Amino acid sequence: MTTNTLKQPRPDFINIRDFSFFYGKKQALFNISMEIPERQVTAFIGPSGCGKSTLLRNLNRMNDLIDDIHHEGDIVIHDKSIYDPHIEVISLRKRVGMVFQKSNPFPKSIYENVVYPLRVAGQNKKHILDETVERSLRGAALWDEVKDRLHESALSLSGGQMQRLCIARAIANRPEILLMDEPCSALDPIATVKVEELIRKLKEEFTIVIVTHNMQQATRCSDRTAFFYLGKLIEFDITQKIFSNPSSKQTEDYITGRFG
Amino acid sequence: MPTHENLPEHATGQNRFRTAPATLFMDRFMTVAIKAGGALVITSVLGIFVFILLQIWPLFAPASVVEARNIQLPDNNYSIIGIDEWGALPFLMEPDGKMLTADFETGEIRKIPIDFGENPPPKFTATTLNKREQDIILGTNDGRFFMVSPKYSSSESDGRQLITINPKASPAEPIGIPGQPVQTIAYGESGSQKLVVAIQPDGDTNRISASLYKRKRSLMGAGKTALAASFDLTPLIPGTPSRIIVPGTADSVIATTADGKVHYLVQNGDSGFSLAQTFSPFSDLENPEIATAAFLFGDVSIVFGSESGANRIFSLYYPEGGDKRLFGLTHEFPSLGARPNFIASTLRNKAFLLGGGNALSLRYSTTDSIRWEQGVPYDPVNAVISGKYQRMAVLDSENKLHFFEIHDPHADSGWKALFGKVWYEGSSAPKWEWQSTGGSDDFEPKYSLIPLIFGTLKGTLYAMVFAVPIALLAALYTSQFLDPGSRAMIKPVMEIMASLPSVVLGFLAAIYIAPLIEDEVPSLLLVAAGLPIIAASIGFVWSRLPIEFRKFIPAGREWIVFLPVLLGSGAFLWSLGPAFEAIAFAVTDPATGQRVGDFRAWWPAATGSTFDQRNSLVVGFMMGFAVIPIIFTITEDALSNVPKSLLTASMACGASRWQTALRIVLPTASAGIFSALMIGLGRAVGETMIVVMATGNTPIMEWNIFSGMRTLSANIAVELPEAPHHSTLYRTLFLGAMVLFLLTFAVNTVAEILRQRLREKFKTV
Numbered sequence A: 001m002t003t004n005t006l007k008q009p010r011p012d013f014i015n016i017r018d019f020s021f022f023y024g025k026k027q028a029l030f031n032i033s034m035e036i037p038e039r040q041v042t043a044f045i046g047p048s049g050c051g052k053s054t055l056l057r058n059l060n061r062m063n064d065l066i067d068d069i070h071h072e073g074d075i076v077i078h079d080k081s082i083y084d085p086h087i088e089v090i091s092l093r094k095r096v097g098m099v100f101q102k103s104n105p106f107p108k109s110i111y112e113n114v115v116y117p118l119r120v121a122g123q124n125k126k127h128i129l130d131e132t133v134e135r136s137l138r139g140a141a142l143w144d145e146v147k148d149r150l151h152e153s154a155l156s157l158s159g160g161q162m163q164r165l166c167i168a169r170a171i172a173n174r175p176e177i178l179l180m181d182e183p184c185s186a187l188d189p190i191a192t193v194k195v196e197e198l199i200r201k202l203k204e205e206f207t208i209v210i211v212t213h214n215m216q217q218a219t220r221c222s223d224r225t226a227f228f229y230l231g232k233l234i235e236f237d238i239t240q241k242i243f244s245n246p247s248s249k250q251t252e253d254y255i256t257g258r259f260g
Numbered sequence B: 001m002p003t004h005e006n007l008p009e010h011a012t013g014q015n016r017f018r019t020a021p022a023t024l025f026m027d028r029f030m031t032v033a034i035k036a037g038g039a040l041v042i043t044s045v046l047g048i049f050v051f052i053l054l055q056i057w058p059l060f061a062p063a064s065v066v067e068a069r070n071i072q073l074p075d076n077n078y079s080i081i082g083i084d085e086w087g088a089l090p091f092l093m094e095p096d097g098k099m100l101t102a103d104f105e106t107g108e109i110r111k112i113p114i115d116f117g118e119n120p121p122p123k124f125t126a127t128t129l130n131k132r133e134q135d136i137i138l139g140t141n142d143g144r145f146f147m148v149s150p151k152y153s154s155s156e157s158d159g160r161q162l163i164t165i166n167p168k169a170s171p172a173e174p175i176g177i178p179g180q181p182v183q184t185i186a187y188g189e190s191g192s193q194k195l196v197v198a199i200q201p202d203g204d205t206n207r208i209s210a211s212l213y214k215r216k217r218s219l220m221g222a223g224k225t226a227l228a229a230s231f232d233l234t235p236l237i238p239g240t241p242s243r244i245i246v247p248g249t250a251d252s253v254i255a256t257t258a259d260g261k262v263h264y265l266v267q268n269g270d271s272g273f274s275l276a277q278t279f280s281p282f283s284d285l286e287n288p289e290i291a292t293a294a295f296l297f298g299d300v301s302i303v304f305g306s307e308s309g310a311n312r313i314f315s316l317y318y319p320e321g322g323d324k325r326l327f328g329l330t331h332e333f334p335s336l337g338a339r340p341n342f343i344a345s346t347l348r349n350k351a352f353l354l355g356g357g358n359a360l361s362l363r364y365s366t367t368d369s370i371r372w373e374q375g376v377p378y379d380p381v382n383a384v385i386s387g388k389y390q391r392m393a394v395l396d397s398e399n400k401l402h403f404f405e406i407h408d409p410h411a412d413s414g415w416k417a418l419f420g421k422v423w424y425e426g427s428s429a430p431k432w433e434w435q436s437t438g439g440s441d442d443f444e445p446k447y448s449l450i451p452l453i454f455g456t457l458k459g460t461l462y463a464m465v466f467a468v469p470i471a472l473l474a475a476l477y478t479s480q481f482l483d484p485g486s487r488a489m490i491k492p493v494m495e496i497m498a499s500l501p502s503v504v505l506g507f508l509a510a511i512y513i514a515p516l517i518e519d520e521v522p523s524l525l526l527v528a529a530g531l532p533i534i535a536a537s538i539g540f541v542w543s544r545l546p547i548e549f550r551k552f553i554p555a556g557r558e559w560i561v562f563l564p565v566l567l568g569s570g571a572f573l574w575s576l577g578p579a580f581e582a583i584a585f586a587v588t589d590p591a592t593g594q595r596v597g598d599f600r601a602w603w604p605a606a607t608g609s610t611f612d613q614r615n616s617l618v619v620g621f622m623m624g625f626a627v628i629p630i631i632f633t634i635t636e637d638a639l640s641n642v643p644k645s646l647l648t649a650s651m652a653c654g655a656s657r658w659q660t661a662l663r664i665v666l667p668t669a670s671a672g673i674f675s676a677l678m679i680g681l682g683r684a685v686g687e688t689m690i691v692v693m694a695t696g697n698t699p700i701m702e703w704n705i706f707s708g709m710r711t712l713s714a715n716i717a718v719e720l721p722e723a724p725h726h727s728t729l730y731r732t733l734f735l736g737a738m739v740l741f742l743l744t745f746a747v748n749t750v751a752e753i754l755r756q757r758l759r760e761k762f763k764t765v
Ligand SMILES: Nc1ncnc2c1ncn2[C@@H]1O[C@H](COP(=O)(O)OP(=O)(O)OP(=O)(O)O)[C@@H](O)[C@H]1O
Pocket: A023, A026, A028, A046, A047, A048, A049, A050, A051, A052, A053, A054, A055, A066
C-alpha cells in the first residue's frame, strides 16, 4: 500500500465491465461499465432503489451472502477479476473495506470492535493493536470521545458515534479500497464535517467509493460522480462537470431536485 | 367550517373520536378474564406446591406421644409386662406365677389364674418374655421351666374390639442341674428350633446350661419340638454372667458380666457352642457396667444402657474383609442422664423406649434420632410397646401403669434417613442406600434419596455429554454453513424428532440398542473416536483441494461429498470392531483357556466395575436422542437470529465464515444457546420412560458408564404402584418429586441469571 502511493495512480484501478446483477429473477443492475480511478473519491448518486448499494456491495462481493443471486460481466480490480476462482473472497474483503448504510458494531467493546479485522487476520500483539486502535479512532474522529472508555461496550455509543466506530473498524487494517454506503446518513452536521474531512484525508492513501444522497456532500468531497437511475449508469464524470454542466437531462433533473 | 363542507359526515362528525362500546367492553372483559386466568394458574400451581409440602411434612415430624390414662396396680413385685398386638390388655406377672391384666378401655384390673397342672403349685424364681409371641417363660426353684402362652383373642362386640386373654401353660421341662433353682432364664425361638438358657447356683459358682429343642418334621406337617441336646456353657464364659439374652434365631447366646463385658456365643451345629467374641460396650466410660440390654426388632442389634445412662447399639455385621459376623458399634445416642431401668423394643421397627430416673426417651436406632423424650414425675421401672407401635404401657416404681398413645407413622424417616449416610443393620459401614421393599418381615426399608439424586445427575451427565457437542455443532453447521435448501429440510425433521414420545425411544433402547451395544462396544469405541478425526481430516483435505475440484460443489452443499465418505469410513470402523476387541480387550476364556476378545468380560476384569446390558451408555445415547432435537432447534434459532448485519460486518472485515461463526455468532447467540442447554438439561433431568426402560433401575452410586442407575423420576414411576397410600414410601416419593422440582428450579434459576447476564453483555442494537 505504501508502495502504491509512490506509483502513479491508475485511472482504471477498479474496472467494471458490462456488469449486470440479478436478485433472483429481478435485475438490479443493467450493463454497467465504468473505471474508478485509484486514490480518488468516487461518489455514487441516484434516487432510492436505483442500485447504488448493490453495485457497491459487489465490489467486495458482499452480495455473495445473499441467496439466489447471479451476475453477468466482470469487475476487475488491479487487473484481477474479483470473480476469479483463485481469488480468496476473504483476502478480497481485506483489500476492500466497507462501511455500511446502517451502523453495525459488534456486541463487543469499542477496542475489540476496532481491532476485529486485525484479530481475524491473526494479529494479536498488544502494542500493534493498541497503536491501531488509537490511529483508527483518530482517523474516524472518535478518539477524543472514547479514549477513556475503550473497554466499554460499543453499544453504549450514540448512533453517530457507532457509525464513526464502524469507519474506524473499516480502516483499521488499512484496506486499499474503502466502500462507504451513505456513511453520514445518521450523523449530525458536525460529525458529518468530520467524516468528510476524513474522506479527503483518506483519499491520499485509499481509493474511496461513497454512496450519498447529499449533493453538497458529493460536491464537497468527491472527485468523480456517477449518477444511476433504475439500475443503469446514466452519467459518470468529474464531479464539477456533473454538477455544473451535466450532459444528461435526467442527471440535471435529479441534482436540481426537479425529479419525479 | 367551510373547508369541511364537501366532506361526508363520517369524516367531520364528533363520532369519529368515539370508541365503540363493544371495543371498550371487550377490552375490559379481556383484562378481567386474563387477570382471573393468571390468578387461577398461580393459585393452582401454589396449590400443588402446598399439597406436595403437606404430603412431605410428616416425614420430618417428630413422634407424638401422649399419656392417655394410668391405672394404679396393687402393690407387688411384677417381673415382666407383656401386651397384645393392639395394646389394649397388657399383662404383668407376679412372682408367684399369677397373672394380672389391666384393661386400657375400662381401667379394670383382673387377676388371671394360670393352671400349671401341679399341686402344690410350682415356685418360680426366674421369668422372661419371648417378645415375638409374648410367651412367658418361668423358671422354677427345682430346675425346671414352664412356658405360658397368653392366647390373646380379639372379638367384635357393639362395634368395639374386645380383647380377652386365656393363658395356657405347657408342661414343665427340666433344665440344667436337676433340683437347683433357676436364677435367670433366657429363651429364643425360631421356626425350626428353640433355645433355653438358665443360670443356676452350683456350689460356690454358677452354672449356665443351655437346652436346644428341635422341631421334628413329621408326615403330618410341623411336628412337636423335642429336646435335641443340652450343653454346659459355663466354661465358655469367663466370670459370672449377670444377664443372658437369646435372640430369635435361637442359635446364639449373649451373656453380660458384671465387669461390663459382653460374651457372644454361637452354636456350631449340634456339637455345642463356642465363644465368638467378647467386647465391652462402655469400656471408655468411668463405669463400664451394663445397666440394661435388649435386642431390637430383627434380633441383629443389641441396645445397651450403661449405669450412667450412656446408650449404644451394637449390631452384627461382617467387618470389612472378615468372614464372621460379629458385633460392632453402629449407633450411639445421647445419654439418658440417669441409669436406664429398661429397654422396650417394638415388633414393628427399630424404635425402643429407654426409661429411668424420671425420664422416658423413645429412640430410633437406624437414624440415630430421638423420636420423643420427656421428663416424668415418677421413676419408670418397666415398659412394653404394643406390636403395632401404637401404644405403650410404662410401669413406675409406685406400681402405677401409664398408658401412652404413640403416633409416629414415619419413625424410620427424617433428614438423616433421607439424605444422610445411615448404618443399616447388616452393612459394614454407613451408606446412602435406597431399597424400599425386601423379602422378610423384619426387612428395613432404606429411603436415602442420595443414590437417586446421584442417578439423576449421572443419567443427565451422560445424556448431555453425548447430546451437547452433537446438537451444538449441528446447529452451528446448519445455521452458518449449510445451504438454505438443505436447511429448510433439516429443521422440520429435527422438530419431528423432538416430538417422538420418549416411551418409543425407551422401547427402542431396551429392545434394540442395549443388546446391540452390549456386543459391539469396541466397534462403538472405534467409531466414536474415529469419526471426529475423519471428519476433521476430510475438512482439511477439502480446504486444500484446488479450486478446480471444489467449484463443482456450491458452498453449503459440501455434505454431498462428505456424507458418503463419512458413512463409508464409519461402517469400515464399525467392521473393525471385532478385530480391535481381539487385540485390545482380550481375556482368558475359563472354559477353553484361550485368549479371546470379549469386552464384556474384559471391563469388569480391568476396572473392577460391573458391565450391565442396560447401562448408562444406552441411556446416554437414547436420552441424548431425546435431548438433541430440543437443543438443536433452540440453538439453531438463536444462531439464525443473530442479525445479518453483524455477519456482513464481520465478513466485510475479512473474517472467514468459521471466524465469523466463532467470534461473532456464537457469543451473540450465547444467551439463546445457554437457554437451549438448560432446557435440554431440564428434559434430561426429568426424563422418565427412557430411564425406566433402558436401565436396570439399580440405585447404585458409581460413575461407571457400563452400569445402570435409578433416577428420581424413574423411581417415582417404578415405586408408585407399590406404595400404600400415606406410607413412608408414598411420602418419600413425593419428596423425591419435590427434590426433582427443586433441582430443576435451582438449575433454571442459576441458568436464568446467567442468561440475563449473557444477554446484557451481547445484546445487539
Ligand atoms: N437482498 C435483496 N434481495 C432482493 N432485492 C434487493 C435486495 N437488495 C436490494 N434489492 C433491490 O435491488 C434494487 C436496488 O437496491 P439498492 O439497495 O441497491 O438501492 P439503493 O440505490 O442503495 O437505494 P437507497 O438509496 O435507498 O439505499 C432495489 O429495487 C431493491 O429492492
